[in-house]
Amino acid sequence: MLEQSTPKSWPEWDVPGGQLTTKGGVLEVYMGHYMREWLAQQGLVTSGECPPENAVYAYANSLQRTVATAQFFITGAFPGCGVTVHHQEKMGTMDPTFNPVIVDDSAAFSEKAVQAMEKERQGMQLGESYKLLEAITDYRNSPSCKEKQQCSLSEGKDTFSAKYQQEPGVSGPLKVGNSLVDAFTLQYYEGFPKDQVAWGEIKTDKQWQVLSKLKNGYQDSLFTSPEVARNVAKPLVKYIDNALVGDAAKAAKVTLLVGHDSNIASLLTALDFKPYQLHNQYERTPIGGKLVFQRWHDNGGNRDLMKIEYVYQSTEQLRNADALTLQSPPQRVTLALNGCPVDDNGFCPMDTFKKVMAEATK
Structure with a gap:
């Protein structure tokens, strides 16, 4: 997903993804x-x-x-x-x-959970965050845009899922945004030189705050509606x-x-x-x-x-x-x-x- 979202190359890590550095x-x-x-x-x-x-x-x-x-x-x-x-x-x-994971196997619960996630997402203002992310990644020249004609994160649609014995999920711009901001955040924590953190494009505290809305919004929409949280x-x-x-x-x-x-x-x-x-x-x-x-x-x-x-x-x-x-x-x-x-x-x-x-x- 990271490679699909930008024409730029990502810096190398010394451990595989998902492992502790x-x-x-x-x-x-x-x-x-x-x-x-x-x-x-x-x-x-x-x-x-x-x-x-x-x-x-x-x-x-x-x-x-x-x-x-x-x-x-x-x-x-x-x-x-x-x-x-x-x-x-x-x-x-x-x-x-x-x-x-969802521990209720009823269709009624799944439907209620998806509605709850959608409602959480609707309460979020993420337009500014997506615009900034598109600029940082040069999204218009990314494989996503050139090969799949998905050229705008802010105009894309999120699709939520709540399937039995699976984690609550979302596909669409919120998932992409979370993955990208997570990668930048981990680069920053790991101590990558500033010019390698998001290719040197994040220069202010305000920009970090705006971008972090995507990572926090992803987690909030998936895991913090009362219906889903109590279940998982x-x-x-x-x-x-x-x-x-x-x-x-x-x-x-x-x-x-x-x-x-x-x-x-x-x-x-x-x-x-x-x-x-x-x-x-x-x-x-x-x-x-x-x-x-x-x-x-x-x-x-x-x-x-x-x-x-x-x-x-x-x-x-x-x-x-x-x-x-x-x-x-x-x-x-x-x-x-x-x-x-x-x-x-x-x-x-x-x-x-x-x-x-x-x-x-x-």
Whole structure:
């Protein structure tokens, strides 16, 4: 798809598509190192010691990049401690827990889901984004235009699909736009020279914001309508409910789940989070970002509390591979659930959180 969309040639990568790069591994080690410092500060682990057996449980989707991501995170957080990364045996296939596929086989649901995706898409103003992308890629001289007579992204039509046991899908300009902007974003994060990132055509912050609307819009339309999100996130919601509510007494002190941006996007809608803004980032679900669910106990009031934060690296922290510590931390944004109002410090009562999870797992 990338080659079809421009007459220009793409820079070479040193790993196959879909695999974690060396730089990606370094970024994850840094995030793991920071999270270790933060966990020690909160008294969940002891500095300089390996955590006791079963105190940390790591579970990743069974693809190279998710398992590798988990391994690098664990290396940064608990070096030399032999913390196992669990995953299903068959590598290269999606684990049902992390597979954001439609789990309802009725035609009525499929129709409703497609309508919901179309409605999400209709609410987006992407004309300016497509025009900029057409200029950057020289789309009029691309194979798509010359061979297939598809010469305008802004005038093309999107076709959505919601088939049983498949991910929500779209074909048309939104898919093309997402692929192109994703490629530029990854070039930027990887540290390609500026003149090689989108052939040196992205020069301002505003241009990045305009282009990122396509990547965010793709994800929002596919994974964040309530109808679709609740359906595709169900296995993951059940897993999290079990870890935080059901088996909480038996659960590890720290559970690490490594999936995909589509998992986070659908989870945020399935649990009905309030809208959020991530500062210093163009992406709504940035690469390497962590959704951190924290169980707290208030000794004074003798009650259990829940706090949820989005912990992620800024665009520049990713590009520059900045080491992360308590003194130079990643970005942190406190999130709130509509069904569990938070106090000034971002805490909501665990009893209310349990009700939200009970509703979401129905």
